[in-house]
Amino acid sequence: MEMKDVVCHTFLEQQEQSGEEWQLETILRLGTQILDDVAIGGDVVVARGATYRKLKQLLKHVPVTELKISGYDIMRAALACKKESGEERIGFIGTTEMIYGAQHISELIPVELVTAAAFEEDGIRERLLEMKEKGVRAVIGGVTATIIARKLGFSAVRISSGREAVYQALVEVKRAYQLSLQERRRAELFRAILNYTNDGIIAVDKNDEILLINREAANITGLSPQSTGKRLASLLPHIPLRQVVETAQPVLNRITRFNDQDVTLTCIPMQTGNQTIGAVAAFQPVLKVQNLGNEIRRKKNQKGHIAKAHFDDILGESPALLETIHLAKQYSKADANVLINGETGTGKELFAQSIHNASSRSREPFVAVNCAVLSENLLESELFGYVEGAFTDARKGGKSGLFEAAHHGTLFLDEIAEISPRMQGLLLRVLQEHEIMRVGDDRIIPVDVRVIAATNRDLAAMSREGKFRLDLYYRLNTLHLVLPPLRDRGQDVLFLFRRFLSGIYSRVGIIWEGMTKAAEQCLLQQHWAGNIRELYNVAERVAVFTEGAELDENDLRIALSGGVQTGTTQQALPEESPMPAEQKTVAVPAAGEVDEYQRIRQVLEETHYHYGHAAERLGISRTTLWRKMKQMK
Secondary structure, eight states, rough: OOHHHHHHHHHHHHHHHHOOOOOOOOOOOOSSGGGGOOOOOSSEEOOHHHHHHHHHOOOSSSEEEEEOOOOOHHHHHHHHHHHOOOEEEEEEEEOOHHEEEGGGGGSSOOOOOEEEEOOOOOHHHHHHHHHHHTTEEEEEEEEHHHHHHHHTTTTTOOOOOOOOHHHHHHHHHHHHHHHHHHHHHHHHHHHHHHHSSSSSSEEETTBBBBBEEEEEHHHHOOOOOTTTSHHHHOOOHHHHHHHHHOOOOOEEEEEEEEETEEEEEEEEEEEEETTTEEEEEEEEEEHHHHHHHHHHHHHHHTOOOOOOGGGGGGGOOHHHHHHHHHHHHHHHHHHHHHEOOOOOSHHHHHHHHHHHHTTTTTTTTTEEEESSSSHHHHHHHHHEEEEETSSSSOOOOOOEEEHHHHHEEEEEEEOOOGGGGHHHHHHHHHHHEEEEEEETTTOOEEOEEEEEEEEEOOOOHHHHTTOHHHHHHHTTTTTTEEEOOGGSSSSHHHHHHHHHHHHHHHHOOOOOOOOOHHHHHHHHHHOTTHHHHHHHHHHHHHHHHHHHHHHHHHHHHHHTTTTSSSSSEEEEEEETOOOOOOOOOOOOOOHHHHHHHHHHHHHHHHHHHHHHHHHHHHHSSSHHHHHHHHHHH
């Protein structure tokens, strides 16, 4: 059976077995030299001997599989040649792979094989002539070898590959095609990624020849994407990839220049084991990097996670305040957690924002949350986030928490003393492990967050009483900052009051005429339980009563009492009076009532106008508190 018939028959048999649909095209050509002019249009190629070696060189992007010759094929050809020629000494011309081990065949059959390796036609002719001089008169080999041998007077038999070898070659070539297809898909994916990345990328081999250049690199450098195969040093000598290949050392974050623009450049070696096989350069225009950073910060700022205050915004000149500011500035240089203690209205968040803005995290988010105004479950979901379906009314797709929003930045936990024991445990774990888990999820998310906590309560005492976890207290209290109350800041009271009142008047175009010494002394004698917040409220009231005139002690005391006056001009009507409005008797509150009203005002401000807490501290019912408040109006 002819070789073509064997191949076709085996191919059809395999088609039927596998159910695959392939098309077979056979090409018969004599000699390897004419293969340069033969068009090969298949997806895969099967060839034998010298033809295989030639096509392997010519077809760079098409899988070529060798149709090998088995020992059975050689034995069949040798016995056929002996029978035809009557010679027992037979020559065998073929490739190195074909003749490997053929000498041992002589041990199995009554034939002496004389082997010689040859690939091209000229080499085959020379080997045959050498054999002829040694007395060899019969030859076996491939198509080209047998044709030349007959011309030289040899008795020649062509070695035909058996159906087993053909079958195996077809299996191998189909497998090679599948692998080639997968490789092409990966290459296309890789090319798409490279072309749509923001970095320009150039890769070279160990000889500095360009392996690839993506679209962005071509735009930045002006090189053509078809520059592959050329030496990079001759085109762009200021990209040190050759140096990286020779030294196997990376070049990181170097600033260079392409086409009148500054570019940040990083070059790294490509290695397999300890051998450097090439290098890769990645670069981006500096302006593009800066714009990207600005865009990221802009989006973060849109979410409101930004600290606006700086240390220069903290007003005051007293030694107590200046010492506290100095200590806070020292804390800003560290990265440890900070616990801020201070009475209500002393500016705890102002200090927290200032510490953040003076720290290495100043370009990152500052996220603030008041722990006292959220329930336990709501606080947990706000801090840690949640996944879809974690609870009723959970947002579709879930939501990231404030810890994630503060990643690389600062999380300010105000009123930290008010969190529940369970939340204390959850917070402790985050501070210890630097990782969170969203509500309803089992996935761990690492976070890098500096925590600044604030409270107006004594956490150490609460820990001793079992109301606050001692281990959490020590985690938060790495750095401790105690803010001085306004009453301990001396002349800062006058300094701040003047600033507040002047600012209030200037907004409406009024020039304030100042205040008397008696009014100043009156301000300095106050307890200021509400601190700066209370002082500002008083300034607001003064602006209503005085309308820019010089502030005297009497006007100030009216403002301090919440608008209740000790003279006869401020009128208050008893709630129970049954008389018509025009006949009601004018009642002037006694001095004791004024003191009571002032006390009520003070307690309300200290409790942030929480009427239940205020009534409890005053020792009266809510109803009585409401009645007295109506009398104060």
